[in-house]
Amino acid sequence: MNPLNKIIFLSAFLASGFLLILLSCALYNNYKPLWVILIFLLAPLPNIVSSSIDNSRDNFLTFNNNDGNTPSPVQEFCKSLTGFLILSGISLPLTFYHTHLIELGSMVMSILGGLIVYVDIVVFIWFFSEEEEENDDFNF
Amino acid sequence: MEHSNHLFRFNASIFKLPKSAKLRSFGVYLSGALYAIGFWSIVDAAIYSKTVNASVVHVTFVDWIPFICSTLGMLIVNSIEKANLFVDSNNSFLNSGSNTNAWAARVILFFGFSLLAGGLAGSFMVFILKFLLKKYTFPTLGMGVSNIVSNGCIMLSCVTLWLSQNIEDEYSYSLAL
Numbered sequence: 001m002n003p004l005n006k007i008i009f010l011s012a013f014l015a016s017g018f019l020l021i022l023l024s025c026a027l028y029n030n031y032k033p034l035w036v037i038l039i040f041l042l043a044p045l046p047n048i049v050s051s052s053i054d055n056s057r058d059n060f061l062t063f064n065n066n067d068g069n070t071p072s073p074v075q076e077f078c079k080s081l082t083g084f085l086i087l088s089g090i091s092l093p094l095t096f097y098h099t100h101l102i103e104l105g106s107m108v109m110s111i112l113g114g115l116i117v118y119v120d121i122v123v124f125i126w127f128f129s130e131e132e133e134e135n136d137d138f139n140f
Numbered sequence: 141m142e143h144s145n146h147l148f149r150f151n152a153s154i155f156k157l158p159k160s161a162k163l164r165s166f167g168v169y170l171s172g173a174l175y176a177i178g179f180w181s182i183v184d185a186a187i188y189s190k191t192v193n194a195s196v197v198h199v200t201f202v203d204w205i206p207f208i209c210s211t212l213g214m215l216i217v218n219s220i221e222k223a224n225l226f227v228d229s230n231n232s233f234l235n236s237g238s239n240t241n242a243w244a245a246r247v248i249l250f251f252g253f254s255l256l257a258g259g260l261a262g263s264f265m266v267f268i269l270k271f272l273l274k275k276y277t278f279p280t281l282g283m284g285v286s287n288i289v290s291n292g293c294i295m296l297s298c299v300t301l302w303l304s305q306n307i308e309d310e311y312s313y314s315l316a317l
Contacts, residue, residue, distance in 0.1 A: 076168050076305070079165055079168040079169055080168050080169070080301065081172060082169060082172060083168070083171065083173040083175075083176065084173065084176040087172070087173040087176030087180070088176050088179075088180065091176060091180035091184075094180075094184075095183060095184040095187060098184055098188065099190075099192055100191060100192045101187075
């Protein structure tokens with residue numbers, strides 16, 4: 001599968017996720033579920049930041065020879081923040097529905113759309129980081 | 141030599157946690173997710189009391205105090221360097237400086253755990269004193285229940301994070317040997 005097809009499919013999925021969330025707002029004329037987009041766009045950020053910190057850390061002069069066995073506290077915090085954000089994205093529409101701020105269909109559509117957006121971003125990162133790792137087989 | 145290391149007669153190595161980095165990261169994700177459940181549960185109670193509440197009882201600052209205690213406790217417990225806690229007092233000549241450090245770490249850890257337990261106990265107290273003793277029925281009672289759920293989830297999240305952080309410690313230790 002060449003990269004162009006990947007990009008086209010992934011962007012189609014991303015568009016469908018955004019479409020679901022926007023429909024959940026527009027069909028019921030109630031724009032509270034728009035926050036779900038923000039949460040699910042923020043959710044992949046901590047892992048990106050922590051991996052970039054990890055790549056830029058210099059192991060040569062610091063003499064600590066843990067080659068990624070023990071993750072740093074920053075990495076752990078970022079992971080836990082990711083879990084927090086994903087669950088927030090799911091439970092924000094649930095809370096809105098429970099407190100009668102949005103309808104049932106709006107809740108279902110916004111949760112589904114948000115999950116699609118998040119999975120799409122993760123798959124995108126996964127696809128295009130895999131190609132870089134093909135060059136160095138011995139990266140442990 | 142081997143017998144003197146065990147405190148109890150049965151061998152505790154049966155209960156050792158499985159060693160894998162994947163399980164550890166899954167545990168960390170899970171703890172974040174549990175914390176989110178706790179957070180949104182209490183936010184849900186607050187919004188509920190503002191919008192569809194049919195009774196005169198409202199969520200006030202008193203309901204938030206257990207949550208704040210639990211969160212502070214979790215922050216304290218999980219930001220302690222765990223290598224300080226298990227310093228053996230016998231070979232103090234090897235690391236003489238870290239012995240007082242271990243004492244301080246244990247006191248702070250005790251503080252954190254008591255904040256966590258106080259949060260859970262406080263949520264029960266709010267539930268009993270504010271809702272149960274005045275004989276409210278269920279839609280109103282739900283605000284107290286969600287308070288308990290919130291603090292219980294934060295405690296579970298702390299336990300998960302602690303356990304999953306101990307997984308990798310043994311793993312790296314065995315690699316260092």
